[in-house]
Amino acid sequence: MIKELEEYRHWCWNCFRDSTCKHVFTWHLKNADYDDICPTLTRYKFDAYSSQGKMGDLARAMIEGEIEWSDKLLEVIYQDPLCGACDYNCGRITEMQPTRVIQAMRAKALKDGLNPPGGFKTFLDDLREYMNPFRKHDAERINWMKGLPASLADGISGTGTKTKTLLYVGCFPLRDPSAEKMAQDAATVLIKAGVDVGILGEKERCCGNPSLRMGDVDSFHAFAKENIKMFNDMGIEKLVTICPFCYSTFKRDYPEVGEKMNFEVVHILEFTDELITQGKLKLTKPVNLNVTYHDPCHLGRISDYGISGTGAFSGIYEPPRNILNSIPGITLTEMDRNRDDSWCCGAGSWLRDGYLELAQWTADKRIEEAESTGAEALVTYCPHCEENLGEAIQRNGNKMKMYDLLDLVLQGL
Amino acid sequence: MIEPHVYQAIAAVVGPDFISDDPMVRQTYSKDGAFPGIMKRYKQDPSAIPDLVVLPASTEEVQGVVRIANRYGLKVIPISTGANMVSLCIPSEPGTISLDLKRMDKILEINEDTMTATIQPYVSFARIQAETMKRGLWNGGTPLAPGSCGLLSNIINSGTWQSSLAYGVGLRSIANLTLVLPNGDILKTGSATIPACGNFWCQGPGPDLKGIFEFCNHGGMAVIVEATMKLHPWAGGEWPQETVYNRPPLPANHRIYYVEYPDIEPMNEAMYEIAHSGIGTHLNGASNGWVTGMTQQTEELAEKRWHEGFFPRHMIYVINAGISSTRQLDHEENVLRDIVKETGGKFRDDLNEEMATWHGDAFRDGCGSRFQRRGSFSSIKLGCGHIDNHREFYERSQDIVMRHSHYMFDEETPWVYIFERGYYALFEDDTVFDQSDYEEASSARDMNIDGFVRTPKQDLLDLGYYYMEPVLTIYSPRVGPNAKHWVTQIKNVFDPNDTMNPGKLVRLEQ
Numbered sequence: 001m002i003k004e005l006e007e008y009r010h011w012c013w014n015c016f017r018d019s020t021c022k023h024v025f026t027w028h029l030k031n032a033d034y035d036d037i038c039p040t041l042t043r044y045k046f047d048a049y050s051s052q053g054k055m056g057d058l059a060r061a062m063i064e065g066e067i068e069w070s071d072k073l074l075e076v077i078y079q080d081p082l083c084g085a086c087d088y089n090c091g092r093i094t095e096m097q098p099t100r101v102i103q104a105m106r107a108k109a110l111k112d113g114l115n116p117p118g119g120f121k122t123f124l125d126d127l128r129e130y131m132n133p134f135r136k137h138d139a140e141r142i143n144w145m146k147g148l149p150a151s152l153a154d155g156i157s158g159t160g161t162k163t164k165t166l167l168y169v170g171c172f173p174l175r176d177p178s179a180e181k182m183a184q185d186a187a188t189v190l191i192k193a194g195v196d197v198g199i200l201g202e203k204e205r206c207c208g209n210p211s212l213r214m215g216d217v218d219s220f221h222a223f224a225k226e227n228i229k230m231f232n233d234m235g236i237e238k239l240v241t242i243c244p245f246c247y248s249t250f251k252r253d254y255p256e257v258g259e260k261m262n263f264e265v266v267h268i269l270e271f272t273d274e275l276i277t278q279g280k281l282k283l284t285k286p287v288n289l290n291v292t293y294h295d296p297c298h299l300g301r302i303s304d305y306g307i308s309g310t311g312a313f314s315g316i317y318e319p320p321r322n323i324l325n326s327i328p329g330i331t332l333t334e335m336d337r338n339r340d341d342s343w344c345c346g347a348g349s350w351l352r353d354g355y356l357e358l359a360q361w362t363a364d365k366r367i368e369e370a371e372s373t374g375a376e377a378l379v380t381y382c383p384h385c386e387e388n389l390g391e392a393i394q395r396n397g398n399k400m401k402m403y404d405l406l407d408l409v410l411q412g413l
Numbered sequence: 414m415i416e417p418h419v420y421q422a423i424a425a426v427v428g429p430d431f432i433s434d435d436p437m438v439r440q441t442y443s444k445d446g447a448f449p450g451i452m453k454r455y456k457q458d459p460s461a462i463p464d465l466v467v468l469p470a471s472t473e474e475v476q477g478v479v480r481i482a483n484r485y486g487l488k489v490i491p492i493s494t495g496a497n498m499v500s501l502c503i504p505s506e507p508g509t510i511s512l513d514l515k516r517m518d519k520i521l522e523i524n525e526d527t528m529t530a531t532i533q534p535y536v537s538f539a540r541i542q543a544e545t546m547k548r549g550l551w552n553g554g555t556p557l558a559p560g561s562c563g564l565l566s567n568i569i570n571s572g573t574w575q576s577s578l579a580y581g582v583g584l585r586s587i588a589n590l591t592l593v594l595p596n597g598d599i600l601k602t603g604s605a606t607i608p609a610c611g612n613f614w615c616q617g618p619g620p621d622l623k624g625i626f627e628f629c630n631h632g633g634m635a636v637i638v639e640a641t642m643k644l645h646p647w648a649g650g651e652w653p654q655e656t657v658y659n660r661p662p663l664p665a666n667h668r669i670y671y672v673e674y675p676d677i678e679p680m681n682e683a684m685y686e687i688a689h690s691g692i693g694t695h696l697n698g699a700s701n702g703w704v705t706g707m708t709q710q711t712e713e714l715a716e717k718r719w720h721e722g723f724f725p726r727h728m729i730y731v732i733n734a735g736i737s738s739t740r741q742l743d744h745e746e747n748v749l750r751d752i753v754k755e756t757g758g759k760f761r762d763d764l765n766e767e768m769a770t771w772h773g774d775a776f777r778d779g780c781g782s783r784f785q786r787r788g789s790f791s792s793i794k795l796g797c798g799h800i801d802n803h804r805e806f807y808e809r810s811q812d813i814v815m816r817h818s819h820y821m822f823d824e825e826t827p828w829v830y831i832f833e834r835g836y837y838a839l840f841e842d843d844t845v846f847d848q849s850d851y852e853e854a855s856s857a858r859d860m861n862i863d864g865f866v867r868t869p870k871q872d873l874l875d876l877g878y879y880y881m882e883p884v885l886t887i888y889s890p891r892v893g894p895n896a897k898h899w900v901t902q903i904k905n906v907f908d909p910n911d912t913m914n915p916g917k918l919v920r921l922e923q
Contacts, residue, residue: 013849014788016446019494019561023539026560026779027655032520032540045431045468045515046438047495053441061440066457072437092659093559093779094786095712309658310710 001256002217005104008055009063011096015056020093021086022050024341034336034369037085039344039362048076051086051098059101062108069109074117077105079355081348081362082213084302088340091307099302106215116214120354124214133210133350136174142201144173144180148187163198166236167268168250170243171206172383182383185406186242186268192413193272193280197240203230209249213349224257232262239265244298244382252304267299269381272409273319276326283412286329291403292375293320293332294366294389295342296382308340315340320381320405327412333373343369347384363392370400377401379408415464415508419485423467423510426477431468431516439463442492442502442511446789448858449500451848463490463504463511470516472593472638479636480597482510483912489595490914491632493535493563497570498791501631505916517638520544527613528644529588534565534637541642542777543652551647553580555774557707557781565640569627573839575775576732577832579694580645584627585833588615591639592626595912600635602626612641625903633918634907648734649776659710659780660766661773666735668742669775670749671768672758673725677807677826680727681800683756687731688800688835690752692745695732695775698803698829701725702821706784706845708770715783725761726825730768732775788847791857793821793864796840803829806840813864819844819856 023029024037036042040049047053054077061067080102087097106116115121126135167190173183190197208223231239241247250265275281300315301308308315317339324332337343346352346362366389370378378393378400380386390402415434424432433439443462444450453461464487469475482489488509492502502511517533520541524530525548530541538552539560545551554574556567572583580586589603589612602623605612615623626635649664656662663669674680680698687696701724709715718724731749735742753760774781784790793813796806806827814821821844830839842864846857900919904911911921 010788010847010849014446014847016496016782016785016789017444018446018496018559018782018785020559023537023561026539026777027661027773029539029543029560029777030652032536032544035537035540035543045513046433046466047441047513048435048438050441057441057444058437060444060454064454064457066454067436067440070437072435076437093783311658 001253002100002103002107002212005059005101005108006063008059008101008104011101012055012060012063014094015052015060015096015098016094017052017056019050019052020089021052021098023089024337025089025092028341031336034343037089037337037341037343039083039346039365040080040358042365043358043361049079051090051102054080054105055096055098055101059105062105069112069114071117074109074114077102077109078116078118078120079351079358081297081344081346081351081359082302083297083344083348084300085297085341085344088301088308092309095307097305103213103215107217108215110215116354118354119356120214120350123210123350123353124216127206127210127214128219132171132174132206133353134171134174138202140174141169141204144169144183145187148184148191163196164235164237165195165197166231166234166239167197167199168207168239168241168246169199169204170241170246170383172243175383175387179383179387181407182386182404183242185404185410189268189272189281189406189409190240192410193275195275205230207246207249208253209245210350212249212253220253221257224254225259228254228257228259228261232260236263239263240268240271241265242268243384244296244303245384248298248303252302256305267316267319269299269316269319269323269405272406273322276323281409281413283326283328283409285412287327287408287411288329289377289408290331290333290375291324291377291379292335292370292373293324293338294335294345294370294378294380294385295320295339296380296385297342297344297348298382300342301340323405323409324379327408330408333375335369335373337369345380345382345385345388347388352384352388359388360392360395363388364396367392367396367398367400371398375400377403379403379405381405415487416485419481419487420465422481423465423478426481427467427469427474431470433466434464438466439511442466442495442513443504445495445497445500445503446785446848447498447500448791448854448861450503451789451854452858453500453503455851460506461503463509464507465510466513467510468513468516472591472599475512475517475593475636475638476597476599478510478512479593479595479912483595483597483910486910487912488915489636489912491534491636493566494537494561496558496562497566499570499631501570501914501917512636514636521639523548523550523644524613525550527611529613529641530644531612531639531641532565533639534563536564537561538564538567539777545644546647546649546652549647550644551776552642553586553645554583555776555778556583557774558778559782560778564642565637568642569630569637573830575695575697575830577830578688578696578834581833586642587623587627588613588641588643589617590623590626590637592635592637594635595908595910603641605641631917632914634904634913636913646736648736652777655773660769661779663772664776666739666742668733668746669765669772670731670733671761671764672729672731672753673761674727674729674756674758677727677804679756679758680729680826681803683752683758684729684829684831684838685800685835686752686756687729687749688831690748691834692733692748693731694734696729696831698727698729698826700728700825700828702825703784703828704728704768706786707774707781708768709783712786715786724764724767728761729758730771784843784845787845788849789854790843790845791861792841792843793861794827794840794842797837800829800831800835800838803827803838803840806842810842810864813860816863817856817860819846819853819860821860
């Protein structure tokens with residue numbers, strides 16, 4: 001959990017300024033052209049935009065009273081996708097995690113009575129009013145379900161369902177009709193595999209990720225406690241998430257709230273991989289496509305606290321690849337930066353809502369890398385990655401196709 | 414405070430997006446992990462914060478910026494990654510521009526015929542290694558610092574690599590340099606100065622100027638904007654990927670050996686014999702303290718194993734490369750085994766697993782700087798000389814340990830680098846300290862000063878003050894005042910206005 005900024009004093013002073021937060025981990029580097037790992041620094045170049053600048057200089061100076069809040073300081077700490085690349089790189093050498101400090105800076109800013117900069121103020125205001133980041137009412141949370149079998153609709157009764165497996169849909173289908181398909185695909189895959197699954201429908205609440213990322217720690221706690229109580233009361237055993245933001249929040253942030261969670265959190269790609277292995281999903285239809293796969297940060301290096309790969313946890317890297325390799329006709333070509341070294345899509349930490357230009361620039365860079373593989377399609381599984389990368393493809397008139405992974409699974413069934 | 418018209422003039426050179434006088438931006442160029450920078454932050458010394466940060470993208474832009482700086486009496490500190498251990502890139506007076514070279518990050522050419530690479534200053538070890546290794550070449554070494562460090566800045570600050578046995582100190586790698594002098598003129602060195610000659614050779618017409626600008630010039634006389642580096646054959650094939658966390662595979666066609674010795678003397682004898690036998694690319698002496706600090710996954714585990722004495726107190730490691738064939742590897746192994754047998758060493762193959770980070774770090778450093786986890790590190794004592802100095806260096810280190818409450822990280826034996834087939838050795842004793850604890854940092858600093866002051870020995874080049882204050886760093890105090898006069902005269906020739914990184918090489922009296 002994010003602590004008070006002053007509690008990170010040791011880390012802030014001891015940032016060695018060795019620039020490991022800026023680059024792909026040395027042993028993993030394959031190509032000098034794809035060495036950058038920090039989107040913000042790569043875009044703006046000044047060290048203030050690097051994690052070492054934010055943690056080792058600005059946070060440290062704030063703690064020691066050397067600097068005061070300014071518009072520029074707010075811009076620097078909020079213009080960041082919090083993609084966790086710096087946490088991975090710095091973490092495996094010094095065991096420090098700069099994004100925690102950056103989030104503590106955000107929390108301090110709000111506590112000091114400041115508003116987040118750019119479009120984030122409106123974003124936070126909307127979130128507080130509607131309890132979701134898309135200015136939609138709870139009744140609209142079921143709009144995405146049109147066309148789905150009635151068996152799933154039974155689960156809409158929310159607390160009325162007796163299922164032990166809950167599909168937590170997330171807020172993203174509220175964004176716009178184009179986002180609904182991802183939720184429909186997820187539900188369809190589970191139904192086709194014969195999973196007895198329920199959803200919360202109108203009763204579903206935001207996981208609290210947007211509040212936490214904006215620095216509104218108190219609101220996040222309220223979301224978390226309410227959700228944990230609801231899930232515990234329902235007696236669910238397995239919480240299946242679609243959106244990686246939700247997954248990361250349930251998986252790494254909820255346990256630190258201090259409430260006992262009587263359920264397991266799994267991501268639908270883990271679950272789908274398991275269903276394929278168990279023979280409950282039979283992928284027999286060829287989908288002839290050369291693809292490359294983009295690892296969402298929230299399924300990877302920031303899907304848990306700790307350093308990915310240590311044995312304590314590893315990102316959800318193999319399940320999506322296992323699934324792709326199970327679909328007949330799919331050929332997977334990796335980008336140079338993959339898994340823990342993946343380049344963020346640019347939508348991390350809701351960056352599109354605050355700093356669209358940076359989010360778009362970051363996505364453009366990822367599309368360039370995807371294209372360099374020679375793949376004809378880019379596959380991922382995150383509504384935010386898909387929105388940002390998909391928009392980059394359209395904006396640039398790129399010929400690359402964009403798929404969510406479960407769409408391909410459904411094509412292969 | 415930079416006058417608006419000066420700001421505008423520089424902005425016209427680099428573009429408005431690549432210049433900033435914002436206090437938040439400037440703040441991030443005011444501290445590093447070395448004592449001078451740390452102490453300035455504790456004093457909240459405003460002179461440590463530059464007035465301007467500028468990011469040029471080309472040689473022409475560097476020329477433009479330094480000309481303006483020279484004209485208006487501003488100071489210029491070139492900085493690439495800035496991860497030096499001497500606060501070289503921290504300003505020391507008002508009116509300073511931090512010239513951040515991040516945008517000059519191109520590998521301009523890798524010439525497989527001449528075995529050279531031409532690079533801009535913000536090219537890291539990792540990037541040049543990734544590109545050259547694909548071609549069966551490499552730059553010949555890596556520092557015990559992250560591979561994200563700038564290759565060129567490491568070299569010109571006398572970067573030292575574990576592979577110095579075969580490839581020498583980093584400076585041996587430079588074929589030639591292109592520099593922007595403080596007046597904006599371009600100076601080229603080496604064969605590149607001869608039209609159509611090529612840039613593969615370090616000597617050009619007339620006296621060789623390269624040395625003036627490479628060895629610890631500390632950005633004090635020019636901005637290096639381009640360099641051609643020598644490359645060496647790489648026997649390792651495709652760089653092996655880490656499949657198990659913290660356990661990178663050893664590159665192909667290489668063998669690594671850990672040999673334990675009961676004491677320093679037989680260890681020295683072995684290092685001398687191995688170095689002069691012509692085998693191996695890497696030869697170093699290591700202690701329990703060093704090894705635990707660098708190889709263990711967590712600080713907690715490293716501390717535990719250090720105190721337990723998990724690794725030998727006196728150990729050498731050797732890496733052999735099969736550059737011509739696997740028969741070379743077999744032959745070199747036989748030679749090594751004979752030497753180890755004759756010198757009473759014991760092979761410790763059982764350490765391979767626990768020291769596996771070395772399989773990567775010896776060639777392309779990823780985790781070597783883990784020993785800084787406590788906060789920072791400082792060399793308490795550094796010395797260069799014949800291998801036989803090892804014992805006396807060790808005893809002097811122990812003497813320092815006895816006089817201070819702060820500890821030495823590698824109390825058992827200094828870290829030893831063997832250079833250039835045993836021509837000389839570098840001994841290094843270090844400490845680590847928590848930067849956030851003023852008392853601890855001060856105590857480490859006192860120990861550091863003591864370590865460098867109490868050093869006289871006739872045949873040992875003490876690298877005095879190197880980790881304390883960069884002025885005339887590489888020479889110990891016993892060099893005498895003439896060194897300062899000599900360097901001052903050179904500085905006066907190239908930088909009479911003291912524009913470049915003032916106070917770091919030598920301070921000119923204005």
